[in-house]
Amino acid sequence: MANKEQTVSDILTEENLRPQAVLENYLSVALNLRKCSLITIPAEFPDAAAIARAIDLACVHDCRRIISETDIRKKAKLIQEFKNKLRKVCREKTGNSPSYKSHVTWVSRLKLQVFEVEVRPTIWELFFYNDIDARRRLEELSTVRASFREKFLREVREPLPRSVAAYPEEYSPDYVLRIGELLGYPKCCSEEYVQGRRKGSVLAEERASRQIRIGKAEGVQPEPLAYFVKDFIPCTPTCSDAAAIGRGLYEKFNSFDSRLGEFYIQCLKANVASVESCAERIEAHKEKMKAQAQQLGIQSPR
Numbered sequence: 532m533a534n535k536e537q538t539v540s541d542i543l544t545e546e547n548l549r550p551q552a553v554l555e556n557y558l559s560v561a562l563n564l565r566k567c568s569l570i571t572i573p574a575e576f577p578d579a580a581a582i583a584r585a586i587d588l589a590c591v592h593d594c595r596r597i598i599s600e601t602d603i604r605k606k607a608k609l610i611q612e613f614k615n616k617l618r619k620v621c622r623e624k625t626g627n628s629p630s631y632k633s634h635v636t637w638v639s640r641l642k643l644q645v646f647e648v649e650v651r652p653t654i655w656e657l658f659f660y661n662d663i664d665a666r667r668r669l670e671e672l673s674t675v676r677a678s679f680r681e682k683f684l685r686e687v688r689e690p691l692p693r694s695v696a697a698y699p700e701e702y703s704p705d706y707v708l709r710i711g712e713l714l715g716y717p718k719c720c721s722e723e724y725v726q727g728r729r730k731g732s733v734l735a736e737e738r739a740s741r742q743i744r745i746g747k748a749e750g751v752q753p754e755p756l757a758y759f760v761k762d763f764i765p766c767t768p769t770c771s772d773a774a775a776i777g778r779g780l781y782e783k784f785n786s787f788d789s790r791l792g793e794f795y796i797q798c799l800k801a802n803v804a805s806v807e808s809c810a811e812r813i814e815a816h817k818e819k820m821k822a823q824a825q826q827l828g829i830q831s832p833r
Contacts, residue, residue, distance in 0.1 A: 538640075539788040547633035549577060551798045554784070554791065555760045560659045561641035564783050567660045567669070567713045568760070573621070574654065576630035585624045586653060590617055618652035648673060651697055668713055672706065679703040702728050717772035720765050736809040739764045743807045756781065758802035768803075 542553045552575060556568040573582045593613045600606040625631050638645060638659075646658040646669045658669055683699040691699075700706045704725045711721030727735045743753050746768050753768035756777030765773040777799060785792025 535788065539790055543790060543794060545633065547577065547629040548637065549575070550794070551761060551801070553637060554795060555798065556659060557637050557641055557643065558791075559760075559780065560661055561643060562783065562787065563661070564780055565715045566662070567658055567665045567715070569656055569658050569714060571650075572634075572655050572657060573625045573628065573630070576625075576628065576634075578628050578630050582621075582624050582628055583653075586617065586620050589620045589624075614652050618649075621653045646670075646673075648676075654697065665713065668709075672710055672713070675703070675706050675709070676700045679706060704729075715776060716763060717765075717770065717776065719772055720763075720770060723766035724764065735764050736806065739768075739806045740808070740810045743768050743803070753803050753807075755796075755799035755803050758799055758806060761798070761802050761805065763802070764806065 538558075542550055542558065544550075545553055552570060556570050559565040560568050573579045576582065590613065593609070593616055597606060597609045597613060600609055634657075637643075642661070643659045644661055644666065646660065646666060648656040648658070650656055658665075660666060660669065679702075680699050683702065684696070695702075701724075707725050707728070708718070708721050711724070712718070724735050727738055746753060751769070754770070754774045756775075757765040757768065757770045757773035759773060759777030759780055763773070781792060781795050781799075784795045
């Protein structure tokens with residue numbers, strides 16, 4: 532990698548992307564520490580709120596038309612037109628954002644390959660990789676995912692929670708285990724995630740938050756190394772397999788440049804804190820979405 536010291540300095544001072552994301556998701560793949568990584572945009576961009584606001588303002592009139600329309604056929608047509616407009620506006624607003632421009636710069640600079648998946652008109656997943664095998668596996672999983680989503684949504688007989696409707700493939704053990712392997716997650720953690728989805732009563736994030744709090748109450752502290760990337764949920768707060776991965780990442784980041792090692796330690800601590808507080812954040816997000824919908828004069832958020 533050309534000019535290693537400058538690369539590290541630029542990561543640590545990056546303003547338009549979260550430096551943690553550049554470290555854990557971009558650089559880790561560029562250095563072959565992970566076969567594949569994932570970010571969700573525009574949600575994970577620092578300017579996500581501004582992008583979402585711009586999309587809402589551009590599309591709020593269309594949303595109101597759908598709500599007020601009583602004819603089923605006309606409503607269905609309006610919904611499809613609304614989705615198309617959301618997609619177009621989202622790509623325009625996101626593509627012109629400072630975060631996206633920095634993203635493009637880092638992808639080019641680190642010579643990464645990107646596999647894009649549209650989850651919803653306003654949600655895209657970007658998988659970073661740098662070898663043909665990862666690309667092949669992503670293409671296979673994309674087919675598995677699409678097939679399961681179509682079947683799941685076709686057969687459902689009752690209204691779904693928003694999170695389920697957006698990510699029904701999380702109820703496919705085959706998909707979850709295979710994508711987890713590609714992203715470098717320990718099998719025990721992916722299997723625990725699958726079991727939680729099968730039970731369906733508690734979100735994995737809520738389970739993980741509760742595990743940390745119960746452990747602390749019993750005098751057992753979570754192992755920061757087990758939370759080796761943001762949004763990863765270990766099967767237990769002290770999972771040895773996950774901690775081994777985190778330790779390996781730390782050692783390699785630190786050997787690459789001690790500044791990255793120090794920064795990664797702070798990232799690990801932030802990851803633990805994020806998981807521990809996720810229950811409150813989920814509730815706060817719901818209230819925020821309700822408030823935004825009311826401000827825009829619609830009954831529910833998009």
